[in-house]
Amino acid sequence: xxxxxxxxxxxxxxxxxxxxxxxxxxxxxxxxxxxxxxxxxxxxxxxxxxxxxxxxxxxxxxxxxxxxxxxxxxxxxxxxxxxxxxxxxxxxxxxxxxxxxxxxxxxxxxxxxxxxxxxxxxxxxxxxxxxxxxxxxxxxxxxxxxxxxxxxxxxxxxxxxxxxxxxxxxxxxxxxxxxxxxxxxxxxxxxxxxxxxxxxxxxxxxxxxxxxxxxxxxxxxxxxxxxxxxxxxxxxxxxxxxxxxxxxxxxxxxxxxxxxxxxxxxxxxxxxxxxxxxxxxxxxxxxx
Numbered sequence: 001x002x003x004x005x006x007x008x009x010x011x012x013x014x015x016x017x018x019x020x021x022x023x024x025x026x027x028x029x030x031x032x033x034x035x036x037x038x039x040x041x042x043x044x045x046x047x048x049x050x051x052x053x054x055x056x057x058x059x060x061x062x063x064x065x066x067x068x069x070x071x072x073x074x075x076x077x078x079x080x081x082x083x084x085x086x087x088x089x090x091x092x093x094x095x096x097x098x099x100x101x102x103x104x105x106x107x108x109x110x111x112x113x114x115x116x117x118x119x120x121x122x123x124x125x126x127x128x129x130x131x132x133x134x135x136x137x138x139x140x141x142x143x144x145x146x147x148x149x150x151x152x153x154x155x156x157x158x159x160x161x162x163x164x165x166x167x168x169x170x171x172x173x174x175x176x177x178x179x180x181x182x183x184x185x186x187x188x189x190x191x192x193x194x195x196x197x198x199x200x201x202x203x204x205x206x207x208x209x210x211x212x213x214x215x216x217x218x219x220x221x222x223x224x225x226x227x228x229x230x231x232x233x234x235x236x237x238x239x240x241x242x243x244x245x246x247x248x249x250x251x252x253x254x255x256x257x258x259x260x261x262x263x264x265x266x267x268x269x270x271x272x273x274x275x276x277x278x279x280x281x282x283x284x285x286x287x288x
Contacts, residue, residue, distance in 0.1 A: 024137050028127045031140035035125050043117040051140075055116075056109050058141040059148050063105040067094040076149035084153040090160065097236055108155045112148045119147070166234060170215035195263050202251070209247070216243040 024032070038048055066072040070091055077084045086094075094101055119125075127137035130146070138146075206217050212233065219229045230237045254260035 024127060028137045028139060032127065035120050035140065039121055052113055055113065055141060055144045059109050059145045060105055062145060063108060063148060064101050067101045067104060077152050080150045080153050082153040084156065104156065104159055107159060108148050108152050111151045111155050112144065115151070116144060116147060164211060167211035167215050170219060170233060171211040198262060201260060213243040213247070216240050217247060220244060
């Protein structure tokens, strides 16, 4: 049995819920009293700062966990007026990328904190009407976490749009001479018909990619490393590698099925490049 500050057993307090008065645990009553004091002071000063810090600390870790589990995220956002719709790629990104989860968690909490005072002023915190799985009235912290679930879809869509804008900025139109230069051809010389056709086909394939994958390949053709591309796009190195691998696999399959013809001069250039890479790796191994 818990004891109160006088040493006696802790007894439930009574709080008013509309036209009735019912007993609530003392920790819940303290939350009710705190909300009343915050409303009276206009959510300013030390008490509000302390409360906001406690709410942030409480909500941050569960949000991070929920974004790794689709079922938890669906349950958290179920009562939101804005339905949450995510692609498989977006779910995978949140599952694998802690930086994206942290960014979204912080944004969500800040948006929830901005609207929380007005909600509390309207009498929104009603512990007896918001009970947990065990039927116990909700604490202020868990009630705030539920509010985070209500605003998460809107925050997510804003984050998604900003992310897509970043990809689009880097997924610019490919310069006509870029592929020829990368393939090792002298742009001052007229390209043979087969070479020009290959460049057109590859350029069309890259242009048809999703903005993120297109940005990865254009930056690859510009000579940027995997880590440089990942930093500029705000994605993981593994995402860069996956985008490169998927495109290369598609090109190989087209060649295997005779749907893509590579002229002899390009084959020779690719062979020289492959040998150069092998020699470079061997030189590094010898130094070690």
